[in-house]
Amino acid sequence: MQEQILQAVQEKGAKTVGLQVPEGLKKEAGEWMQELEKNGIQVYTFISPCFGACDLCHEDAKELGCEVLIHVGHSDIGVETDIPVLYVEYQSELDISKITEKAGKEIKETIICLTTTLQHIKQLSKAKEILEEAGKEVVIAESGTRAKYPGQILGCDPGAALNQEAEAYLHIGTGNFHPLEIALATGKKVYVADPELGEVRIFEDEKDKFLRKRFAKIENSKEAKKIGILLSTKTGQNRKELAEKLKEMCKEHGKEAQILVTNHISPDNLLGYGFDAYVSTACPRIAIDDADNYDKPLLTPQELEVVLGIREWENYKLDRF
Template sequence: MSSKRTTESVQAQPEDLTVRILSLLKEKEKERPVRKVALQFPEGLKRKAHGISEALRRAGYEIVISGEPCWGACDLDLDLLKNSDILIHIGHAPVDERENVIFEYFSQDFDISQLEDAITSIESRRVGLITTIQHVHLLDDIIQFFSDRGIECVIAAGSERTPFKGQVLGCTFEAAKNTGCSEIVYIGTGLFHPLGVHLATGARVVAFDPYTGRTEIPDERRMLIKRHALIEKAKEARSFGILLSKKSGQRREELARKLEVLSDKADIIEIGEITPDALLNFGYDVYVNTACPRLAYDDQARFPVPVLSPQEFEIVCGAREWEEFEIDEIT
């Protein structure tokens, strides 16, 4: 493992976002007139809103910016679209195709030579290669870099939610599973994705973070101990609130209904933004999350009661054994 820092080497893609958005609008205008444009930014890019809005106004468009929280392409502000000609969702690739929505994903370069450190942690000569949308455009160069060092990379198509080969999301690891490799290299930030990939595939995962320059081998043991404890606590619950998301790409109604019949103590709660405050007055002993899978795993510390994944709720209800534990994905 290593830790060479590299802030300077992680850069936004050189082409200007505003220029690309203007060109996408011009393309759209070949099909039909566009005047009212709604812009939606994820939390990490909201500070770009003013500059882009100003430039588009100067180009003659009427602009409105979504003020709602946004964490992914699963979270489109469709209300805003009702009064606009088009919604431009910035930062993510589409998880589904929608009329009148343009997805403009955000790419970030990094210095590929940093991967030299990751190579020392790889055990196989043939590995699966996956990344998040920010770095997908670098995959060909990375494959060449590995090949020059005697390592063959396999990249595979994922699910409909991940339109690029080799792309993973926190809710779908299909591109990792489809490599069929017993060792997978993940390039991106954080440990959630590589841990998810490890649990979903059983493969050894080498995770390289281009922001910190650090390589890690995720270990699921701590997470599983915590999840096991939550399941045990949930077995004593007198009431369960099954959370059904209103968000465009997170709504799993069929799943929520399937879970509801497992317990006569379970109610379905339809909800937009899932926060501790939003749930406070309900007072359920346990919540079951059918929205973004990361909520149950990553955000548990924010909630005073257990928030279980669908599979964990099945274990509580006796419909699944602990040995059949699976990471939740939206497929």
């Protein structure tokens, strides 16, 4: 990846660059900095946490005189920037062949829609072949609004999983969020092939557990009088119009609501404001993955609609961009 970064910067002819690396790749960043400096390139490394290509520090980099921002780990999701951004995509070295073979034996259905995250995306066509050899009909669908590659899904964009023909889904990757978004968006069976754990499982119990938890949060929020609508200043997470719409919606349904603006949503930032519940208009993962860290309910926009009686619980959906 070091050579890839240097080559990309040299091709641009940049002499001063900003460098932004995600959590999992910080260790390597020191070597990349050294290599760039050795080649006469001035580097400013941004160390604030960064979880996606929605969070580009292009304005600060421009202020520092950077000609280019190197953003490592994520694919371009189409955020407009003040300076050019070099996206250095991260690909896992883990071979997904074995786990896909295992999945091919365990999947009962015939027409399968295949999804994964950026780190395995280059191996997706190989996974398709393996499943076809196992007798499956495999669909790799076009991505949605933000993901770059067919079959790629993001926490804010499950578009590649919205395939009508599929009888079931196979998601290759780790964690529960993506299987959850596929299961909720499609209502179909989701198999998960986890290359790190080496296991294939059906995503079912987790979905029920998740829905029970969210139902409780929604019920707890129905008596809330004051609601804080959280608006992110991150370029690719800023949904000002949505925040304003939700504020109006609250008022029309007898709730007091205020818009709270921050670059980083955290329990500490909310201390002392005295709201009864919060709604996040930022990254859809925040209200789901981090909810247990908050002492007041932290809801998605769609959950707020259920609280206000605008949406039926039966029509529960995850947030997406």
